[in-house]
Amino acid sequence: MSTSTMNPVFDKQTNVFLSVLSVISVLVIACNQLFPADSALHIPTYTVTLLGKYLCYALLAVAIDLIWGYMGILSLGHGAFFALGGYAMGMYLMRQIGERGVYGDPLLPDFMVFLNWSELPWFWHGFDMFWFAALMVVLVPGVLAFVFGWLTFRSRVTGVYLSIITQALTYALMLAFYRNEMGFGGNNGLTDFKDLLGFDLQSDATRLWLFLLSAIALGLGYIACRFIVASKLGRVSLAIRDAESRTRFIGYKVENVKLWVFTFSAMLAGIAGALYVPQVGIINPNEFSPLNSIEMVVWVALGGRATLYGAVVGAIVVNYAKTYFTGALPEVWLFALGGLFVVTTIFLPKGIAGLLKKKEARA
Numbered sequence: 001m002s003t004s005t006m007n008p009v010f011d012k013q014t015n016v017f018l019s020v021l022s023v024i025s026v027l028v029i030a031c032n033q034l035f036p037a038d039s040a041l042h043i044p045t046y047t048v049t050l051l052g053k054y055l056c057y058a059l060l061a062v063a064i065d066l067i068w069g070y071m072g073i074l075s076l077g078h079g080a081f082f083a084l085g086g087y088a089m090g091m092y093l094m095r096q097i098g099e100r101g102v103y104g105d106p107l108l109p110d111f112m113v114f115l116n117w118s119e120l121p122w123f124w125h126g127f128d129m130f131w132f133a134a135l136m137v138v139l140v141p142g143v144l145a146f147v148f149g150w151l152t153f154r155s156r157v158t159g160v161y162l163s164i165i166t167q168a169l170t171y172a173l174m175l176a177f178y179r180n181e182m183g184f185g186g187n188n189g190l191t192d193f194k195d196l197l198g199f200d201l202q203s204d205a206t207r208l209w210l211f212l213l214s215a216i217a218l219g220l221g222y223i224a225c226r227f228i229v230a231s232k233l234g235r236v237s238l239a240i241r242d243a244e245s246r247t248r249f250i251g252y253k254v255e256n257v258k259l260w261v262f263t264f265s266a267m268l269a270g271i272a273g274a275l276y277v278p279q280v281g282i283i284n285p286n287e288f289s290p291l292n293s294i295e296m297v298v299w300v301a302l303g304g305r306a307t308l309y310g311a312v313v314g315a316i317v318v319n320y321a322k323t324y325f326t327g328a329l330p331e332v333w334l335f336a337l338g339g340l341f342v343v344t345t346i347f348l349p350k351g352i353a354g355l356l357k358k359k360e361a362r363a
Helices: 012-034 045-068 078-100 110-114 130-154 159-177 204-230 232-249 254-280 290-303 309-328 333-347 351-362
Strands: none
Touching: 012 045, 012 204, 012 309, 045 078, 045 204, 045 254, 045 290, 045 309, 078 130, 078 159, 078 254, 078 290, 130 159, 130 254, 159 290, 204 232, 204 254, 204 309, 232 254, 290 309, 290 333, 290 351, 309 333, 309 351
């Protein structure tokens, strides 16, 4: 039996996941468009945008599961790659405002005029073109991850030490982006976006398209990760996770495998951030917060490591709970998040996906 037959890309779980994602996407759009606002079946545009945000988080969770679940790299800094992708998109959206800004400057964003900048910084040039911004969405997180990974993996930094370094990376970036002289809007970040590719970001149609694009990106990202997992690279990744020294001993370049998978994961996180920004309407240094990166790990732990679909479930469940509890019991949410992580670690070591597998085995 061939390897591809034993471990196909489109296995049962993948087909079920893609089918559920497609059906939900169609139903959300249909309920928004076909039913009047006073109907019980109507889904308001606000909810569609909220669901689109959840899908972006789900793509980010899949990226984290790829390196943590299948390679054993616990990254506590993936929020940095997510935020960098978001800033790249935010810079493009800011350049599209032009004379419609508060100060009416055709070239400088409002915050630069307010801070008395005389000219556009060199690193803002090119962001008036969508193709350039789209390239930076994947290139900036990818290059940072490549350089960071090259330095750490070749130094054979592993385990908790690697996790601490990734957290230090995102914390350092957060402090840097808070500074006004960096040219990214300081603590206020980038906001007041008007349109994307000429389409009004406040219109219902644009919101629906962004939701649909988020669903498509999640599906393609899932397939790409599944392709890696089902390939020889994925099997080597599992070997590194379970017995790194032995894998190195038999001749595999462990550092190279870690580097390329880590870089790909960072690029996926950047794409998630780029889709997230036009839907929430703002990107600021808070996205670099180490707490955010820790929360992302909780998503994957709750959903189930090394499953991909479990990461999606965890991201949606936790963020839905966060949306609910921050409104109903805002003072309790952080305690609930911490308790959730502890309970998951003790009683659900394999997450929600582990429970589903147990039920399938019993059936």
